[in-house]
Amino acid sequence: MGSITLEHVNKSFGEVQVIPDISLDIKDGEFVVFVGPSGCGKSTLLRLIAGLEDTTSGTIKLDGQDVTDAPPARRGLAMVFQSYALYPHMTVRDNIAFPLKMAKMPQAEIDKKVDYAARTLNLASYLDRRPRALSGGQRQRVAIGRAIVREPKAFLFDEPLSNLDAALRVNMRLEITELHQQLKTTMIYVTHDQVEAMTMADRIVVLNAGNVEQFGSPLDLYKKPANRFVAGFIGSPKMNFVDGPEATKHGAHSIGVRPEHFKLSTTEGAWKGTVGVAEQLGSDTFLHVQTDGLGLMTIRTDGDQTFKHGDVVWLTPDPTRIYKFDAAGKAI
Amino acid sequence: MARRVSTSTKVGFTVLAWAVALLLFSPILWTVLTAFKTEAEAIASQPTFFPQNFTLENFGAVQDRSDYFKHAINSIIVSFGSTILGLIIAIPAAWSMAFAPSKRTKDILMWMLSTKMMPAVGVLIPIYLIFRDLRLLDTVHGLTLIMTLINLPIIVWMLYTYFKEIPVDILEAARMDGAELWNEITHVLVPMAVPGIASTLLLNVILAWNEAFWTITLTSGRAGTLTAFISSFSSPQGLFLAKLSAASLLAIAPILLLGWFSQKQLVRGLTFGAVK
């Protein structure tokens, strides 16, 4: 079991309040992603759950049991660090076995579990190497192996893939998702990459300056962002925002349209503009259009479009997909 | 681009370096050579460089006069004992300063270092009186204790700088893996800091071995170390240069050998972190 509950958690470092007041309810077996811009407090929140930082006030519960004052070693959670944090003086085998050794498990059982984990993670032939002699991806696997052997109540990941190259990142992303489906253990995953968040999560927590902006399923966040911040953060490329009279026409302080929700035409439409950079990805083309009076907008079209720099285009937003926000940025 | 250094500059600096090194080394060399001369040759008005009548009798005379082995064993107990005791106290202290610092940690470190700047003679009387009242005068354990206290700031400082180099993530990983504090220190921190701990050990053994002020003032016959042993030769026997040299050579030889064989470790430890 591994449900995690945060009640009015507050964290300050000296005078600096990093997390003002967060309450969250993470269900057993859920894959929850914390996402947000750099410095918004994702790692801090994760470390509070891990017990590596003490809360300033508030309560943290694991399976309904108050663990606010329990040291990390007693919480039964496993963590995978961005830096891998392997023990450099131990072999891969000893690294993976370490948590079991700390739990005073009999040696025969340790061997069995380590071998099993090594086979699952394709590490069997590296067991006697030191971490120094492994590639980044292999090190990350060892870190995951060390986390899974002890069958924790929940896994905590802090940007585990950000030191890997793009291709490996996609692979490991799939592997971690697969692992979650096999183990069905609660996972909390911190990232600032919204693609990782969208593809891996059951539910996403969007954080901004230590506050939860929204907590919901990926599609919820995409379709019904609670406010302008979430709307701008989820979705790639970013949503286009328009303020002023054009927004007032829609009865809002500002409106937003996603790049994929435009109709393009060379002859007629709502907003006129000139094509700037056209980024061709093959499957899609991103057009950066300088509109008359409404600023720069990004438009996503299919890969066969042949717009060039300097072409005049007309943009028409899909009227059912215009997001409206009030002066405070709240969705209306 | 690589910096160019002309050959003549290189030669010039090499010669200079050798000259300075020889100059510094010459008193030690002279002591070594004198130890093998007869007394008469040692004080001859026409000094000789190499011993003309090579002899080992100075060493026998020194051992007869004042028991070398007893002093050597005292030195070993005091220097290793005080260093190991110091490490046992300093490892947890440095752990907390490096990984769980408080607002005052920096101040405490500076304060500890400042105690090393005070002349030892400033606390001679209080320490002497405390030792007298606790009956620690001229005891090996008393001397070990004072040596531990004297070198503790340096041990803590050295360990602190080594520990600072260790990524805190790895200790946190150990905590997440269920390691209590004791296991975190013995299974993770100490094995990772072995080079640093080893050079701290070596340097402090050497410092304790060479310490003369307290060993001479707090001991007489029983607990005297090799520094006390040399000094016992220098005053009454001042004119017997060859015997004094033999005594000095005997006293410095063990630590010189230790230093020689651990050179690489010492350099590696002392420059630890400078080139990672």
Ligand SMILES: Nc1ncnc2c1ncn2[C@@H]1O[C@H](COP(=O)(O)OP(=O)(O)OP(=O)(O)O)[C@@H](O)[C@H]1O
């Ligand atoms: N030990 C600390 N002492 C003081 N301030 C801290 C400490 N740790 C974090 N902070 C501050 O707390 C804020 C949140 O930090 P945190 O590491 O949680 O951000 P993050 O969301 O994980 O960012 P990133 O995506 O860059 O990893 C930052 O402004 C940071 O400067």
Ligand SMILES: [Mg+2]
């Ligand atoms: Mg972070």
